[in-house]
Amino acid sequence: MESVREKEKEKTLEVEIERVLPGGMGLAHAEGSTVFVSLAAPGDVLRVRIDRVQGKLSFASIIEILKPSPVRVEPPCPYFGRCGGCDFQQLTYEAQLETKVEIIRDCLRRIAKIETPVEISMKASRNEWRYRARANWQVDSAAKLLGYFERGSNRVCDVEYCAVLVTELEETLEKVRNDILPERSAPQLRSIDAVVGDECVSVSPPLESFKTDIVSRQIANETYYFSAESFFQINHDLLEPLLVTALADAKGKTAIDLYCGVGLFTLPLARRFERVVSIEAHPKATEFARHNIESAKLQNAEVVTARVGDWLNQCSGSLGPIDFLLLDPPRTGCENRDIAGILALRPAQISYVSCDPATLARDLKKLIAAGYSLDSVAAFDMFPQTHHVETVTRLSVRDLPPPERSNR
Numbered sequence: 219m220e221s222v223r224e225k226e227k228e229k230t231l232e233v234e235i236e237r238v239l240p241g242g243m244g245l246a247h248a249e250g251s252t253v254f255v256s257l258a259a260p261g262d263v264l265r266v267r268i269d270r271v272q273g274k275l276s277f278a279s280i281i282e283i284l285k286p287s288p289v290r291v292e293p294p295c296p297y298f299g300r301c302g303g304c305d306f307q308q309l310t311y312e313a314q315l316e317t318k319v320e321i322i323r324d325c326l327r328r329i330a331k332i333e334t335p336v337e338i339s340m341k342a343s344r345n346e347w348r349y350r351a352r353a354n355w356q357v358d359s360a361a362k363l364l365g366y367f368e369r370g371s372n373r374v375c376d377v378e379y380c381a382v383l384v385t386e387l388e389e390t391l392e393k394v395r396n397d398i399l400p401e402r403s404a405p406q407l408r409s410i411d412a413v414v415g416d417e418c419v420s421v422s423p424p425l426e427s428f429k430t431d432i433v434s435r436q437i438a439n440e441t442y443y444f445s446a447e448s449f450f451q452i453n454h455d456l457l458e459p460l461l462v463t464a465l466a467d468a469k470g471k472t473a474i475d476l477y478c479g480v481g482l483f484t485l486p487l488a489r490r491f492e493r494v495v496s497i498e499a500h501p502k503a504t505e506f507a508r509h510n511i512e513s514a515k516l517q518n519a520e521v522v523t524a525r526v527g528d529w530l531n532q533c534s535g536s537l538g539p540i541d542f543l544l545l546d547p548p549r550t551g552c553e554n555r556d557i558a559g560i561l562a563l564r565p566a567q568i569s570y571v572s573c574d575p576a577t578l579a580r581d582l583k584k585l586i587a588a589g590y591s592l593d594s595v596a597a598f599d600m601f602p603q604t605h606h607v608e609t610v611t612r613l614s615v616r617d618l619p620p621p622e623r624s625n626r
């Protein structure tokens with residue numbers, strides 16, 4: 219018994235959280251090692267349990283809050299800590315916003331090696347709760363569980379409600395639960411996507427009382443059609459300001475929209491440029507993007523179903539000078555060949571929309587090294603209660619016109 223207690227004691231530490239890192243963990247130093255603590259707040263003094271050691275890095279979880287940070291609040295959700303969805307509910311909303319700006323700044327300095335301090339604006343979400351208009355729910359039909367993955371695992375955390383979902387999705391979660399859990403009707407069903415439009419909710423795969431309907435949303439005077447089968451942004455209230463910042467006063471002859479989804483940026487770009495070429499790998503999304511262009515009666519935009527790297531590899535040089543290139547890749551950012559292809563096109567202006575500051579910084583480093591200058595960085599709190607943040611970075615080429623432009 220004594221030795222078990224001794225062992226338990228060995229695994230605990232008292233730490234003070236210095237700051238929150240990209241990825242959402244709190245950083246502390248103790249007994250010669252760097253400790254990453256989940257669900258911590260900057261300034262917390264904590265007793266933590268070491269869960270895992272990797273060289274000089276220890277990964278820990280909170281056992282006791284010895285002295286709470288001044289920005290710590292009681293997380294209101296009963297699933298917080300077990301559910302893998304939210305990891306910032308322990309912070310005041312102000313502190314969440316400040317922490318996200320610091321995370322972006324940290325990535326720009328450490329990964330992109332940008333030494334001069336960058337001004338980063340932050341646009342708060344209109345709703346700190348009930349903002350999420352798209353969800354991906356996990357299903358364990360044998361155990362009758364529906365919800366999100368548990369933190370750091372692929373076990374399903376059963377959630378009866380979720381406070382970040384918009385009301386329509388909250389109701390859908392309840393109906394889906396009543397539909398699929400009483401009977402083990404679909405043991406092969408592993409996950410469900412749901413998205414809210416102006417008319418109703420679209421669910422994929424289709425369930426007894428829900429269809430994979432096409433829904434639409436009106437954003438900045440454009441109408442977008444989509445369904446649960448294709449990507450659409452999560453926090454719809456922030457899309458108009460996001461568009462304004464990402465496009466600003468851009469206009470001219472040719473624009474490219476990489477990773478275009480259902481065409482969120484393609485439509486407004488087509489109002490400002492003579493020609494727009496948009497690239498997206500997901501066939502269902504490109505189908506919607508073409509439909510959205512047609513419904514908007516725009517004839518100057520085309521959508522190519524392709525992986526960005528493949529398309530860039532083939533098109534280089536054939537489009538003439540590119541005035542503006544917008545890219546909005548998934549969390550993993552760009553592949554090496556994507557950046558090489560963008561540099562071969564040498565667009566005069568780049569607008570990089572990103573949902574991961576670390577991969578954004580990695581890609582910016584390459585663009586800056588190749589002759590682009592960073593003009594502005596703006597953050598949007600698309601995902602309150604989580605460490606995730608959307609960033610729009612504007613760049614322009616320093617030495618225009620490059621020799622290749624006149625040859626095209």
Ligand SMILES: C[S@@+](CC[C@H](N)C(=O)[O-])C[C@H]1O[C@@H](n2cnc3c(N)ncnc32)[C@H](O)[C@@H]1O
Pocket residue numbers: 449450451477478479480481482483497498499500503524525526527546547548549
């Ligand atoms: C973050 S979403 C952005 C979509 C769109 N710009 C929007 O705001 O709604 C990224 C999109 O990139 C697509 N995608 C992922 N990898 C890709 C690749 N290698 N080539 C082309 N599209 C890709 C996904 O299908 C998804 O639609």
